[in-house]
Amino acid sequence: MFFAGARPRTWEASPSEQRKWGEVFKACDEDNKGYLSREDFKVAVVMLFGYKPSKIEADSVMSSVNPNSS
Incomplete structure (x- = not known):
């Protein structure tokens, strides 16, 4: 509820x-x-959460990151 x-x-x-x-x-x-x-990120997610993100999920996360501030 908002x-x-x-x-x-x-x-x-x-x-x-x-x-x-x-x-x-x-x-x-x-x-x-x-x-x-992207591949490093996928390995990190597996290590942290036991879940292997799909290419689409990894790409979505990677595209939302600002490399100049993150």
């Missing part, structure tokens, strides 16, 4: 979640590029 003036819920990762994500990022960024390619 309420006028309502703010969307925000979510903040716990320190242990942030550490795990950092470890997975480092493991998937094998060439130390500082970013994940």
